[in-house]
Amino acid sequence: MSLLISPKEFITKMQDNMQRLDKRINNYIIDPNVDNIHDIRTSIRRVDASFRSLPKKIRKRDKICDYITTSKQLFKINSTIRDCDIICEELERHALDSVIYSKLTRSLKREKDAKIKKAKKIALSLNELSVPRVDEGEICQKKLQQRFNKVVTKIIQKIELSFPIVITNSNKIEELHEMRKNCKKLRYMLEILPDDKKEIPKTIIELEKLQDMLGSIHDNDIVIAYLKGARVPKADQSILKNEFLERNHKYEEFVQFCKNDLSNSKQNFFNDMISFINV
Secondary structure, three states, rough: OOOOOOOHHHHHHHHHHHHHHHHHHHHHHHHOOOOHHHHHHHHHHHHHHHHHHHHHHHHHHHHHHHHHHHHHHHHHHHHHHHHHHHHHHHHHHHHOOOOHHHHHHHHHHHHHHHHHHHHHHHHHHHOOOOOOOOEEEEEEEOHHHHHHHHHHHHHHHHHHHHHHHHHOOOOOOOHHHHHHHHHHHHEEEOOOOOOOOOOOHHHHHHHHHHHHHHHHHHHHHHHHHHHHHHHHHHHHHHHHHHHHHHHHEEEEHHHHHHHHHHHHHHHHHHHHHHHOOOO
């Protein structure tokens, strides 16, 4: 079974994604709070998935390249802002009475404020760019299908290759993070497809489970890396120990999920995704 998508259906989804991003940029400029940071990051991912699916001739247009480049800059800086929030939240949760951790939290909040100023400037520049327009008549069905299939196939292959690595070695931090990102990329690509594809929601649910588990592990990794770099005295490293314990527990849950809930259907999970595409 192939994942057929018509230019008309694709353009509708792409325009919806761009309109959503445009609205969320305005919300973010007014108030870059935690929710708006999350919303703008997910919107940028969806727009990126749409543009990544376009045939090369359209994808490489100057207006589209400028828009995507600027949106990715906004995404990147908001990722670092989110990291500051995650670390602050953990410091406050575990060590409210510690003078050392209170100092670290104040420093992180100052860093976050400085980054938000830069992020708002990028958001304003993105807001000033005209939203790229692509007409249905410009897109060839065959080229759109080929490009979409090519992108989805590559992402699936990356997930499949990293799977045995991340479930056998908890220290593969980068590989775990990359798998999470690839699960998100695949999810947003599949969301482009028409709503009548009954097989897709099940796959998206599986991907969401994986990315949520991997995301929670990644949050611990962010805090652990920060605390190691902060050179906290040994006498005040209880939070670091707690982060390691939490991280290891989450990793074990992830492995058990993969071995029990997913492993029985793991081969089918990947084979089904591959079979969805008409390569």
